[in-house]
Amino acid sequence: MCEADSLSLSLSPEERELIALLREEMGLPDDEAVLHMLVRQAAQRVAITCPSCGHYAKRTAEDEARCRSCLSVIKLVEGIWQVSG
Ligand SMILES: [Zn+2]
Structure with a gap:
């Protein structure tokens, strides 16, 4: 219905x-x-969307996120989210 x-x-x-x-x-x-x-x-x-694998990465700080899928650490550098290791 x-x-x-x-x-x-x-x-x-x-x-x-x-x-x-x-x-x-x-x-x-x-x-x-x-x-x-x-x-x-x-x-x-x-x-945010993980630049490495395309899954969602949970933000852990204003300028940092961690992807649970590929375990990347992603950092906001000059306005762009980049995998940092
Ligand atoms: Zn990922």
């Missing part, structure tokens, strides 16, 4: 209402698209 029901998440009625509001605000086609968007936006604050 609802697109969000295909997700393996238990959302409260209040959360579903908020997602519906966000869906309108963002102009997205369905609730699932809203969740995908929110996850990506939130991830940008805590992770």
